[in-house]
Amino acid sequence: MTRDEIIEQLAVKDPAALFAEADRVRKENVGDAVHLRGLIEFSNVCGKDCLYCGLRRSNRHVGRYRMEVDEIYATARQAVALGYKSVVMQSGESCQYPTDDMCRLVARIKSDLNLAVTLSIGEKTRAEYAALKDAGADRFLLRFETSSEKLFGELKPDSSYEERMRCLGWLRELGYQVGSGIMVGLPGQTLAMIADDILLMKKLDLDMIGIGPFIANPQTPLEGSSCGTLDLTLRTLAVIRIVTRNTHLPATTAMGSIDKQGRQKALKCGANVLMPNVTPTKYRAQYQLYPGKICIEDKPGDCFLCISGMVKMLGRTIADDPGHSLKR
Ligand code: SAH
Numbered sequence: 001m002t003r004d005e006i007i008e009q010l011a012v013k014d015p016a017a018l019f020a021e022a023d024r025v026r027k028e029n030v031g032d033a034v035h036l037r038g039l040i041e042f043s044n045v046c047g048k049d050c051l052y053c054g055l056r057r058s059n060r061h062v063g064r065y066r067m068e069v070d071e072i073y074a075t076a077r078q079a080v081a082l083g084y085k086s087v088v089m090q091s092g093e094s095c096q097y098p099t100d101d102m103c104r105l106v107a108r109i110k111s112d113l114n115l116a117v118t119l120s121i122g123e124k125t126r127a128e129y130a131a132l133k134d135a136g137a138d139r140f141l142l143r144f145e146t147s148s149e150k151l152f153g154e155l156k157p158d159s160s161y162e163e164r165m166r167c168l169g170w171l172r173e174l175g176y177q178v179g180s181g182i183m184v185g186l187p188g189q190t191l192a193m194i195a196d197d198i199l200l201m202k203k204l205d206l207d208m209i210g211i212g213p214f215i216a217n218p219q220t221p222l223e224g225s226s227c228g229t230l231d232l233t234l235r236t237l238a239v240i241r242i243v244t245r246n247t248h249l250p251a252t253t254a255m256g257s258i259d260k261q262g263r264q265k266a267l268k269c270g271a272n273v274l275m276p277n278v279t280p281t282k283y284r285a286q287y288q289l290y291p292g293k294i295c296i297e298d299k300p301g302d303c304f305l306c307i308s309g310m311v312k313m314l315g316r317t318i319a320d321d322p323g324h325s326l327k328r
């Protein structure tokens with residue numbers, strides 16, 4: 001699709017045909033199996049001050065936590081017990097774990113638990129990314145958030161678009177399976193910008209793409225801004241599926257948080273991945289990037305039951321492999 005065609009689809013009056021085509025392309029390229037990645041939100045300490053995010057360092061309303069390395073390991077073991085073949089370890093940025101400790105943890109999870117390990121811990125030096133890769137990390141998620149340099153600069157005052165792109169380049173060079181993505185409905189974001197985001201995703205030849213609606217957080221400077229809609233998020237997802245064919249695309253928690261059926265709808269228009277939360281319940285309420293996040297009172301086993309039921313209801317199956325990239 002050209003840029004104009006993408007813009008046209010994002011604005012199309014009735015998206016039914018777009019969604020049907022995305023579902024067909026999903027089935028043809030990645031099949032009916034849904035991959036589950038257990039999500040461990042291991043620390044909400046963050047050194048950055050992104051305007052949109054509830055974990056930003058200036059937010060004094062959050063009680064900060066930092067799980068001990070042994071507790072993170074025990075949580076990964078619980079993910080195995082629930083049958084997950086892969087975990088995503090996510091946190092705020094610069095949350096004060098020495099790289100050596102993180103490397104030992106990743107190596108231990110890899111050797112003892114045989115899980116595919118995805119990190120989502122923000123911007124690091126090339127040497128740190130390299131050490132974590134050597135320790136066994138398989139994948140890295142780092143959303144570029146928006147391809148508009150201007151908007152990026154406004155929303156992430158202590159980072160730069162250039163640095164984000166440099167990090168994505170390093171991750172690729174180092175042999176990670178690379179995931180990136182955006183928020184849909186950011187203040188000031190236009191359909192043309194989303195079209196550019198999608199073209200950039202294609203150019204970066206990403207292994208995984210995670211998107212979600214922007215949800216305004218009252219504890220941030222973007223309090224009162226209008227939020228992204230599920231409708232535009234699903235249109236964006238569908239176009240991404242059609243344009244990038246066999247990329248792994250999650251139905252994200254943010255989609256499920258703005259609409260009870262958000263993730264189910266996403267699975268029907270392009271998504272093939274779900275990320276059940278395995279974070280210990282006591283920490284969940286404090287890991288709120290945005291308000292209204294689902295599952296904060298649930299236990300890891302509850303999330304497994306909910307998600308496996310969802311997959312079954314849709315007539316799909318749960319994948320029994322770690323769901324590595326289909327790109328390379
Ligand atoms: N600190 C890491 C990972 C945690 S944030 C990082 O920034 O990369 C993970 C993602 O949450 C971000 O990439 C962003 O896209 C999303 N996010 C943050 N605040 C949000 C909000 N208010 N609404 C929707 N998504 C949000």
Ligand code: SF4
Nearest residue numbers: 046048050053056092
């Ligand atoms: Fe920190 Fe990531 Fe939130 Fe930015 S988006 S404030 S880096 S946790």
